[in-house]
Amino acid sequence: MRLLTVLTALLVSSSISLSALAETFSFTAIPDQDESRLQERFGKVAAYLEKELGVKVKYVPVKSYAAAVTAYRNxxxxxxxxxxxxxxxxxxxxxxxxxxxxxxxxQFFVTYLIANKRSGLSMSDDFPAGIANKTFTFGAKGSTSGRLMPEFYIREHFKKSPEQIFTRVGFSDDHSRTIALVQSGAYELGAVNYKVWEDELAAGIIDPSEVSVIWQTPSYPDYQWSIRGDVDARWGTGFKAKVKQSLLNISDAEILAAFPRQSFVEATNDDYQPIKDTAMAIGLMDAE
Structure with missing residues (x-):
């Protein structure tokens, strides 16, 4: 009885109800890499958050960028x-x-344009006009680094759509597959998240004799943790702030290396206005 009284007092003081403790807090992530790597990375994040938040936490894998957005919306x-x-x-x-x-x-992400060595293209500080009339694969259709930003700069340079510039345009669905497709020669060129490239290069997955970086975009804001506005109503006042602080406090070297990121810092919706503006500029989002 005394234990129940103490537990009830703790719950009242922390604004978390018994029903909230029993409810699972779920999160997902865009599938931008091989599924096994994502499971390993976000399984560790789930265990960390469960300990920090004091509620059940579950990672929910999805098959596409659109599915991640739908799961969040629903x-x-x-x-x-x-x-x-x-x-x-x-x-x-x-x-x-x-x-x-x-x-x-x-805060300062970039996309790499990569090319199979048989394309004859090499690294340049200037936009590589020689990519025209070759085959090209983006990542996922909803990817910022694999589609939105590279398409913006390609359109800006040529004043044409990708379909008018390249002999064949594909969508690989994730960055690891983009690298594999260009390395194998299935596509001559591709657009890839620079962090995935550097991670796979360090892991020995990339063969520099077959594929290389030929250009990088100017920097832009990219990945972020987004949270629904109704979580405090379900888990108690201050829960959103607690989730945010838990993410900012991640210091486990294994978790950070799995992203890979050196740390997490604060973000706001306003930070991503340039992404919204770019998406509207090339027709990936409707103007308000």
Whole structure:
């Protein structure tokens, strides 16, 4: 009886109810890499958050960027690790949603254009006009680094759509597959998240004799953690702030290396206005 009294007092003081403790807090992430790597990364995040938040936490894998946005919209998950574009899209669909944290590196993210060595293209500081009339694969259709930003700069340079510039345009669905397709020669060129490239290069997955970086975009804001605005109503006043602080406090070297990020820093919706503006400029989002 005394234990129950103490537990009840703790719950009242922390604004978390017994029913909230029993409810699972769920999160997802855009599938930008191999599924096994994502499971390993976000399984560790789930265990960390469960300990920090004092509630059950579950990682919910999805098959596509669109599925991540849909799960968030439908309240199947309350938190998500989105790319810049998918985050903007998701927050537009759920009133009160906020970007609360981003990787330190996400403040100045870049995309690499990569080329198979048989293309004859090499690294250049200037936009590589020689990419015209070759085959090209983007990442996922909803990817910021794999589609939105590279397409913006390609359109800006040529004043044409990708379909008018390249002999064949594909969508690989994730960055790891983009690298594999260009390395194998299935596509001559591709656009890839620079963090995935550097991670796979360090892991020995990339063969530099077959594929290389030929250009990088100017920097832009990218990945972020976004949270629904109704979490305090379900888990108690201050729960959103507690989730945010838990993410900012991640210091476990294994978790950070799995992203890979050196740390997480604060983010706001306003940080991603440039992504929204770019998406509207090339027709990936409707103007308000």
């Amino acid at each position: 309240n199947q998950v309350q938190l998500a690790w989105f790319g810049g574009l998918s985050g903007v899209q998701a927050r537009e669909l759920v009133a009160g949603s906020e970007a609360i944290a981003q990787g330190y590196e996400d």
